[in-house]
Amino acid sequence: MDESKLAITYELIKTCKQSGARLGRVHTPHGVIETPAFMPVGTQATVKTMSPEELKQMDAHIILSNTYHLFIRPGHEIVKKAGGLHKFMNWDRPILTDSGGFQVFSLSNMRKIKEEGVEFRSHLNGDKLFLSPEKAMEIQNALGSDIMMAFDECAPYPAEYDYVKKSLERTTRWAERCLESHARPQDQGLFAIVQGGMFEDLRRQSATELTSMDFPGYAIGGLSVGEPKDMMYNVLECTVPLLPAGKPRYLMGVGSPDALIDGAIRGIDMFDCVLPTRIARNGTTMTSSGRLVIRNAKYAEDFGPLDPECSCYTCKNYSRAYIRHLIKAEETFGIRLTTIHNLHFLLQLMRDVRQAIMEDRLLDFRETFFAQYGLFENTKGF
Amino acid sequence: MDESKLAITYELIKTCKQSGARLGRVHTPHGVIETPAFMPVGTQATVKTMSPEELKQMDAHIILSNTYHLFIRPGHEIVKKAGGLHKFMNWDRPILTDSGGFQVFSLSNMRKIKEEGVEFRSHLNGDKLFLSPEKAMEIQNALGSDIMMAFDECAPYPAEYDYVKKSLERTTRWAERCLESHARPQDQGLFAIVQGGMFEDLRRQSATELTSMDFPGYAIGGLSVGEPKDMMYNVLECTVPLLPAGKPRYLMGVGSPDALIDGAIRGIDMFDCVLPTRIARNGTTMTSSGRLVIRNAKYAEDFGPLDPECSCYTCKNYSRAYIRHLIKAEETFGIRLTTIHNLHFLLQLMRDVRQAIMEDRLLDFRETFFAQYGLFENTKGF
Numbered sequence: 059m060d061e062s063k064l065a066i067t068y069e070l071i072k073t074c075k076q077s078g079a080r081l082g083r084v085h086t087p088h089g090v091i092e093t094p095a096f097m098p099v100g101t102q103a104t105v106k107t108m109s110p111e112e113l114k115q116m117d118a119h120i121i122l123s124n125t126y127h128l129f130i131r132p133g134h135e136i137v138k139k140a141g142g143l144h145k146f147m148n149w150d151r152p153i154l155t156d157s158g159g160f161q162v163f164s165l166s167n168m169r170k171i172k173e174e175g176v177e178f179r180s181h182l183n184g185d186k187l188f189l190s191p192e193k194a195m196e197i198q199n200a201l202g203s204d205i206m207m208a209f210d211e212c213a214p215y216p217a218e219y220d221y222v223k224k225s226l227e228r229t230t231r232w233a234e235r236c237l238e239s240h241a242r243p244q245d246q247g248l249f250a251i252v253q254g255g256m257f258e259d260l261r262r263q264s265a266t267e268l269t270s271m272d273f274p275g276y277a278i279g280g281l282s283v284g285e286p287k288d289m290m291y292n293v294l295e296c297t298v299p300l301l302p303a304g305k306p307r308y309l310m311g312v313g314s315p316d317a318l319i320d321g322a323i324r325g326i327d328m329f330d331c332v333l334p335t336r337i338a339r340n341g342t343t344m345t346s347s348g349r350l351v352i353r354n355a356k357y358a359e360d361f362g363p364l365d366p367e368c369s370c371y372t373c374k375n376y377s378r379a380y381i382r383h384l385i386k387a388e389e390t391f392g393i394r395l396t397t398i399h400n401l402h403f404l405l406q407l408m409r410d411v412r413q414a415i416m417e418d419r420l421l422d423f424r425e426t427f428f429a430q431y432g433l434f435e436n437t438k439g440f
Numbered sequence: 441m442d443e444s445k446l447a448i449t450y451e452l453i454k455t456c457k458q459s460g461a462r463l464g465r466v467h468t469p470h471g472v473i474e475t476p477a478f479m480p481v482g483t484q485a486t487v488k489t490m491s492p493e494e495l496k497q498m499d500a501h502i503i504l505s506n507t508y509h510l511f512i513r514p515g516h517e518i519v520k521k522a523g524g525l526h527k528f529m530n531w532d533r534p535i536l537t538d539s540g541g542f543q544v545f546s547l548s549n550m551r552k553i554k555e556e557g558v559e560f561r562s563h564l565n566g567d568k569l570f571l572s573p574e575k576a577m578e579i580q581n582a583l584g585s586d587i588m589m590a591f592d593e594c595a596p597y598p599a600e601y602d603y604v605k606k607s608l609e610r611t612t613r614w615a616e617r618c619l620e621s622h623a624r625p626q627d628q629g630l631f632a633i634v635q636g637g638m639f640e641d642l643r644r645q646s647a648t649e650l651t652s653m654d655f656p657g658y659a660i661g662g663l664s665v666g667e668p669k670d671m672m673y674n675v676l677e678c679t680v681p682l683l684p685a686g687k688p689r690y691l692m693g694v695g696s697p698d699a700l701i702d703g704a705i706r707g708i709d710m711f712d713c714v715l716p717t718r719i720a721r722n723g724t725t726m727t728s729s730g731r732l733v734i735r736n737a738k739y740a741e742d743f744g745p746l747d748p749e750c751s752c753y754t755c756k757n758y759s760r761a762y763i764r765h766l767i768k769a770e771e772t773f774g775i776r777l778t779t780i781h782n783l784h785f786l787l788q789l790m791r792d793v794r795q796a797i798m799e800d801r802l803l804d805f806r807e808t809f810f811a812q813y814g815l816f817e818n819t820k821g822f
Contacts (some may be wrong), residue, residue: 101770103766104771106773131766131769132740132768136740136741136765139741147762148762169738358514359518361523379522380529382486383485383514385483387513389484389486389488390489390772390775390776391488391489391490393772
């Protein structure tokens with residue numbers, strides 16, 4: 059296949075001699091993503107509280123949006139009529155859409171999994187709906203994202219070996235059907251999702267099956283679902299080496315600062331997570347000295363910035379006392395300020411990680427960062 | 441008194457030969473307000489959903505903030521320690537603070553009005569609190585607003601003649617106490633508030649009593665409290681001529697587009713109202729062809745701007761379909777977009793009004809605007 063015709067290509071710039079992490083670029087129809095990259099999540103065609111200009115100001119290269127949510131509201135046909143998701147939401151940089159698979163399993167009850175696809179009820183109004191590999195492709199083709207994800211089943215944790223094996227094999231068959239029904243391979247790149255739970259041999263089976271098909275990128279799904287972090291890193295260590303070096307690798311749903319560093323060290327190029335935006339809405343912030351809960355009374359008369367080492371809009375212009383006041387008063391501008399800060403924090407962290415890879419010192423960077431920042435028990439528990 | 445030492449001065453540029461409306465400038469320690477002016481309301485030290493930069497981008501010259509709310513949370517002492525309200529909220533243009541009087545009467549229950557002041561309970565936690573002319577001055581001196589308001593009683597509508605008369609006379613005595621206890625007259629200008637309900641002779645009494653004292657500006661309070669608009673205009677017509685021509689006149693709590701025009705025609709220089717920001721949060725917008733409720737199903741596939749005649753950020757970049765989606769999905773960015781639009785609409789309207797005064801054609805402008813826009817039954821019922 060002529061690589062120049064592919065929607066998505068990966069360019070390896072260099073590998074960190076100290077850590078093995080990769081510095082690279084993902085080329086997409088809407089521009090370049092410097093990797094390792096963190097992708098802010100814009101579930102409903104908006105990164106909660108943010109404008110596109112604010113995301114650009116903090117130099118987000120790509121955002122993620124959710125197929126399940128847009129399918130339910132406003133409906134992919136409306137987004138298509140608007141000229142696609144980029145135009146609909148006024149974002150002209152790359153967009154990745156997930157497949158809806160994860161949300162069908164995490165948000166909807168009354169789901170029935172069949173070989174054909176999944177029957178489920180809308181979490182909004184209870185309507186009976188159906189998603190399948192073909193439908194997930196139809197929706198994502200209508201949305202027009204740069205990177206689409208194959209429709210998969212994310213097995214729960216913990217789960218029985220036999221269930222996980224059957225599930226990953228179905229995910230492989232579904233990936234094949236996605237590849238066949240994808241209508242716009244010149245415009246949109248389709249990534250497959252490696253499953254297999256916490257079982258090393260099943261991860262190897264899934265990776266082997268999926269890489270035998272020609273996807274322009276591979277994701278690792280089914281992690282950060284409640285397992286200990288060591289278990290997650292074990293899975294990465296047995297899975298990543300099986301993925302093709304010439305294609306991007308995306309670890310789904312991971313966004314705690316320490317896991318971004320430890321994921322990059324294990325060869326991951328892309329990450330996404332609602333963590334920075336979700337905790338921001340509750341007034342929890344990430345700073346260079348660790349977690350800071352701005353509601354705490356001790357910040358009532360603290361007129362310094364959230365993070366003295368940070369150069370974001372929030373830290374340049376507002377005090378902890380003011381942000382605390384806004385959050386306690388339930389003012390929207392307060393969650394705008396904490397969201398800007400948290401996203402900037404992770405995007406700056408990824409810039410620092412890329413610089414450290416360039417200079418072959420990512421393990422040193424990790425040590426310094428962890429000493430100052432501390433470690434969190436697991437990615438969900440920030 | 442040497443006028444150059446006054447915190448607030450009014451400069452009359454010209455009077456509209458067609459309508460009698462005034463074009464002017466209010467000079468304040470934080471800059472000039474072109475009048476007639478609409479002041480966006482920033483109740484809790486933030487104009488809901490907006491950043492200071494966004495307010496500047498739409499060329500807001502001044503904002504209003506609420507003494508009652510800031511007294512209760514975070515407390516004026518904290519704002520003072522932060523360096524004053526301008527620094528606390530990162531707004532370097534003029535600020536007007538109200539006196540807390542209106543909120544004590546509208547938000548708090550269990551209030552006891554005495555000559556000394558008003559005992560009331562916090563609407564947040566029920567704490568027993570006390571506001572008086574002296575306390576209202578202490579709070580506003582701590583906040584450091586450019587324009588402070590005297591502590592008044594806003595009589596309800598309808599109300600008995602005798603009650604309104606006693607109330608306005610107390611408001612006069614309170615105004616005198618405010619003038620005496622105002623600690624920073626070189627830095628902050630104190631406006632008195634004319635009361636008197638819907639009774640012409642009481643309005644005249646209040647205006648006469650208050651103008652016998654030397655305030656740098658006068659407000660008309662107790663209007664837009666549920667009375668018919670004609671009644672409000674009658675009150676303006678008997679009150680405004682009694683106010684000194686060399687000082688600004690501020691009509692409190694009025695912000696429907698038609699009332700801004702009809703107020704300016706009656707000689708008003710300044711207005712404020714939560715209307716544009718409050719209705720925006722429910723998805724109701726002001727457009728050149730009248731009210732537009734973006735939740736309506738007919739906008740689901742409408743890819744045009746909210747108002748084709750508008751040049752605001754929202755109308756330049758987003759469709760009705762997208763804004764409808766965001767509002768229905770309860771996304772913050774949706775109310776940011778409708779808030780930007782509504783505030784821009786009123787600020788643009790005031791620019792148009794000022795231009796029409798300059799060109800002696802405000803009555804013509806009124807006729808064209810009303811024909812296109814329609815009239816609303818009363819200011820609260822937009």
